[in-house]
Amino acid sequence: MRAIVFVLGLLVLSAGSYAQVPPGQPPGQAPTPKELPSYSIPFKLTNTQHIMVRAKLNGKGPFNLIVDTGAPALFISTETAKKCGVEIDKRGWANFDSFVLEGGVEVPKAKGRVEDLYQLKAMNGMGLPGVELHGVIGYNILAQFRIEYDLTKDRMVWTRLNYTPPPLLLQPGGKGGKDNTLEGLGGMMKMLGGMMGKKANLEARPRGFLGVELADTDRGVVVTNVLAQSPADQAGLRKGDRIVSVGGRECATVAEVFKRTNRRAEGEELQLQIERDGKEQELAIVLGKGL
Amino acid sequence: MWIRFSLVFAAALLGWSLQPATLWANDRAKAEPAPASEAKTVIVPFELIGSRHMVVEVKLNGKGPYRLIFDTGAPTMLINPRIAKDAGVTDSEIKGLFGAGEKTIKTFELGELKIDDLSTTVMDHPTVKAISQAFPRIDGIVGLTFFARYKMTIDYQKREIAFVENGYVPVNTMANMMKLMTVKQGPAPIVAAAGQWGMQVDKSSDDTEDGVNVVNVLPGSAAAVAGLRQGDRLLTIDGRWTDSVADVYQAAGAVPAGREATLTILRAGERLELKVQPKLGF
Numbered sequence: 001m002r003a004i005v006f007v008l009g010l011l012v013l014s015a016g017s018y019a020q021v022p023p024g025q026p027p028g029q030a031p032t033p034k035e036l037p038s039y040s041i042p043f044k045l046t047n048t049q050h051i052m053v054r055a056k057l058n059g060k061g062p063f064n065l066i067v068d069t070g071a072p073a074l075f076i077s078t079e080t081a082k083k084c085g086v087e088i089d090k091r092g093w094a095n096f097d098s099f100v101l102e103g104g105v106e107v108p109k110a111k112g113r114v115e116d117l118y119q120l121k122a123m124n125g126m127g128l129p130g131v132e133l134h135g136v137i138g139y140n141i142l143a144q145f146r147i148e149y150d151l152t153k154d155r156m157v158w159t160r161l162n163y164t165p166p167p168l169l170l171q172p173g174g175k176g177g178k179d180n181t182l183e184g185l186g187g188m189m190k191m192l193g194g195m196m197g198k199k200a201n202l203e204a205r206p207r208g209f210l211g212v213e214l215a216d217t218d219r220g221v222v223v224t225n226v227l228a229q230s231p232a233d234q235a236g237l238r239k240g241d242r243i244v245s246v247g248g249r250e251c252a253t254v255a256e257v258f259k260r261t262n263r264r265a266e267g268e269e270l271q272l273q274i275e276r277d278g279k280e281q282e283l284a285i286v287l288g289k290g291l
Numbered sequence: 292m293w294i295r296f297s298l299v300f301a302a303a304l305l306g307w308s309l310q311p312a313t314l315w316a317n318d319r320a321k322a323e324p325a326p327a328s329e330a331k332t333v334i335v336p337f338e339l340i341g342s343r344h345m346v347v348e349v350k351l352n353g354k355g356p357y358r359l360i361f362d363t364g365a366p367t368m369l370i371n372p373r374i375a376k377d378a379g380v381t382d383s384e385i386k387g388l389f390g391a392g393e394k395t396i397k398t399f400e401l402g403e404l405k406i407d408d409l410s411t412t413v414m415d416h417p418t419v420k421a422i423s424q425a426f427p428r429i430d431g432i433v434g435l436t437f438f439a440r441y442k443m444t445i446d447y448q449k450r451e452i453a454f455v456e457n458g459y460v461p462v463n464t465m466a467n468m469m470k471l472m473t474v475k476q477g478p479a480p481i482v483a484a485a486g487q488w489g490m491q492v493d494k495s496s497d498d499t500e501d502g503v504n505v506v507n508v509l510p511g512s513a514a515a516v517a518g519l520r521q522g523d524r525l526l527t528i529d530g531r532w533t534d535s536v537a538d539v540y541q542a543a544g545a546v547p548a549g550r551e552a553t554l555t556i557l558r559a560g561e562r563l564e565l566k567v568q569p570k571l572g573f
Contacts, residue, residue, distance in 0.1 A: 012418065042531050042545075047471055049366035049435050049464060054532065062532055068364025069445065070432070072343045102532050128471045136364060139343040143447040149363065150442040151459045154545055161448045169341050204537040207483035209491075211509065213572035225570070227489055227509045254571060261573065262483045290491035290507065291484040291543055291573075 012071045012117060012136070036146075038159040041103035043067070045151060046129035053137070053156075054102040057110075058084040062102060063134035066120075067147075067156075071138025072168055074099075074112035080134040081114040088114045099141075105158050107141055140168055208266045208287020212237060214254045220244070221254050223274075235285040237274070244273040244280060333454045335402035337361060339447070340426045347433060347452075350400040351378035357430045360419065361452070363445075365434030367464035368396070368411035371420075374430045375413045393465050399437065404454055409437060410463070436461045482540035486548030486569025490514040492525060492539050502526040502557065503533055517554070517567040524557035543569070 044052045046066075054062040057076070060083050065074075076084075076094070086094040092114055099110035112135070120133045143165035148157040211230020212223050221243040226232050243251055246260040248271065264270060264287055272283045337345040348356035357374045375381045380394050392413045399409040416432070423429045439461040441454040489512020494503040505523040508514050519525075525533050528542035529552040546552040548571040556563050 040530060047467075049462065049467065051363060051435075056532075062534060066364050068362070069345050070360060070362030070364045103530055126472065128468075142445075143343070146444060146446040146448070148442065148444045149438070150457055151439045151461075152442075152457045161446070163448050165447055166339065166343070168343055203479040204482045204540070205479050206536060206540045207481050207573070210573050211487075211489075213487060213570045215571065225511075225572070227487075227512055229509055230489075258573070263481050265481055290509075291488045291540060 012068075012075065012119075012138070036159050036162060038157060039101070039104045040155045041101055041105060041158050042154060043156050044131075044154075046131060046133070048123055048129045050129065050133075051149065051151075051156075052129075052131065052133070055137070056098070056100045057096050057112075058086060058098055060084045061134075064131050065134060066136040067142070067149075068136040068138050069142060071136045073138045073140040074110060074135065075117055075138065076112045076114055076135040077116050077120065078114055081112075086114075101158070103155065103158075105145070105160075107144065111140060140165075205265045206289070206291065207262060208264050208268055208270075209290035210261075210270065210285065210287060211290075214243070214257060216254050221251055221257055230290075231285050231288040235283055237272070237283060237285070238276065240276070242275040244275050246273075247271050248273075330455050330457075333403045335404070335452045335454065337450055337452060339450060340422075340429075342422050342426060344422065344429075345445070345452075346429065347401060349433065350398075351380060351396050352398055353400075354378040355400075358428060359431045359433045360422070360429055361438075362432045362434055363438070365432045366467075367434045367436045368399075368409060368432065369416055369419075369434070370396075370411050370413055370431035371415050372413055375411075380411065380413065401433070401437070404441075406437065406440070410465070412465075436464055482537055482544060484540055484543035484569065484573070485546055486513070486543070486550075487572035488512065488514045488543060488567065488569050490519060492533075492536055494536055500524075501532070501534055503536060503539055505556075513567055513569050517565045519554065519556070519565055519567070520558070522558070525554060526557060526562075527555040528552055548572070 041053055046052050051067045052064050053067055055065050056062055057080070063076075063080055081088060081094055084096065086096060088094045094112055094114050096110045096112060099107040101107075117136065120135070123129050124132055144161060146159040146161055148159075150156070209231065211227040211232040213225035213227075215222050215224045219242055223232075223237060223239055223241045223243065226237055226239055243257055245251060246257055249260055251257045251260060261270065266287055266289050268287050270285045270287055272285060274281060274283060335347060337347050340346050345361040346358050347361050349359055350356055351370070351374065354377060355374075357370070357378075359370070370380065372381070375394065378396070380396050394411055394413050396409045396411055397407065399406045411431075419429050419431060438454075439459050440456060441459075442457045443455075444453040446452070489509040490505055491507035492503040493506045502524040505514075505519060505521055505525055508519050508521055525539065527533055528539065529546050531538070531542035531545070533539045533542055546569055548569050551566050551568045554565045554567055556565060
């Protein structure tokens with residue numbers, strides 16, 4: 001069961017039950033491809049294997065949203081909706097004055113449902129995705145675009161289509177479409193997450209700053225420049241010095257130096273062994289702030 | 292269901308070392324990625340049903356076609372017990388922990404696409420059921436463990452999906468979930484720029500406006516050469532928002548040394564674009 005709540009994915013129904021409704025209209029005519037505006041949208045695969053993009057709603061955010069063809073519409077958590085200062089109608093829907101995706105997509109008059117999806121509640125409660133998830137982007141927005149997904153890249157391509165997608169067929173009404181069987185899981189997982197001391201680790205710490213430019217040469221990793229006022233400068237590192245080892249581990253390439261230093265935060269001390277004029281010496285440098 | 296559920300948490304609390312990778316070792320993508328030159332585009336039509344879900348027809352172990360919802364928000368595959376039995380997927384049950392219902396589809400076909408040994412959850416999903424009751428029958432979900440193997444373009448207007456193999460190997464979803472739930476949380480992760488910019492940014496906790504403040508630009512650095520100045524408000528790097536200090540490092544992490552990236556800044560109320568070419572270093 002454990003995984004099921006996530007694995008199920010974000011397949012959701014709009015609130016309200018569906019009466020028998022006719023199927024969607026047939027496909028529209030092909031657009032003229034040249035005129036369609038295209039956007040390069042950064043995305044991230046969460047630890048839970050969901051495709052996440054960032055959006056600003058009514059100028060607030062950024063909020064983390066899952067790209068989800070299994071959802072009929074944009075779904076936004078109640079807390080997020082509150083932050084956006086949006087008005088929620090009697091049926092739980094809200095109209096956003098502005099909806100902008102990181103990378104430039106703008107959706108005018110975006111309509112979203114304000115609801116705490118149990119899947120998001122559960123994942124957030126356990127801190128599983130690695131980021132806090134604020135909602136999902138579903139059909140009513142996705143259908144306005146032709147979207148290219150490629151998990152070997154760090155961006156997806158959204159091309160605005162020149163047509164009006166078939167509308168949502170919503171029937172007003174209570175909880176008809178909700179899956180009550182699973183509904184309780186969100187709160188349950190959140191509670192268990194709390195008991196286990198698990199919560200979203202949302203902070204990210206910047207890597208510390210040294211202030212050296214490096215190059216791979218015949219004699220190994222060589223300092224090609226030291227930025228004035230940088231920690232490297234203050235510790236006496238000089239242009240022409242060869243980096244022998246970092247933290248006691250030999251580094252033959254710049255890539256190896258990066259590997260030994262990429263997880264070192266601001267304020268941490270770096271032990272460097274360098275070679276200058278044929279002599280080796282040790283330097284201890286406290287990493288500063290910056291990039 | 293609840294018993295299973297609590298068992299898992301017992302496992303998590305006790306920190307059982309489950310080695311899920313070996314438990315579900317057969318879940319790995321076995322299809323060899325086609326070389327780029329041979330990669331061909333396969334077009335698969337989908338039906339847009341009244342609930343506005345995408346429905347595709349698939350064959351499991353040569354049986355079918357079955358109608359499944361195509362769901363980019365689902366990390367894995369899911370089929371109901373009826374078609375699992377019909378297609379003989381049930382026989383492949385891995386009597387795993389807690390009766391997870393994780394099974395293997397020996398051959399999965401979507402249009403001309405064919406994949407061997409695709410793992411799936413077998414379950415009567417209440418939402419799938421609910422959709423099935425209002426619309427023509429639906430028997431499951433196609434998720435990321437399938438589509439991640441392709442560069443995939445979904446076109447709602449043409450009602451089709453284009454697939455080109457991309458060599459991506461999806462992780463085992465069940466094993467991944469188990470790992471996420473049992474692994475202890477460490478300190479906050481560290482984010483690093485991929486190159487050297489020579490600048491420092493900051494933002495106070497009560498500052499909710501777009502961007503971060505540039506508080507220092509080192510003389511002679513890549514940032515200085517680009518014309519960045521102390522006091523500038525940095526809005527984007529390479530098309531990514533920089534609304535927090537961590538955002539800046541994350542965006543800079545995607546710009547390798549030597550590649551030019553565009554910065555959007557606000558200076559004296561004016562929006563400017565600068566080009567920065569980060570150096571090899573840190």
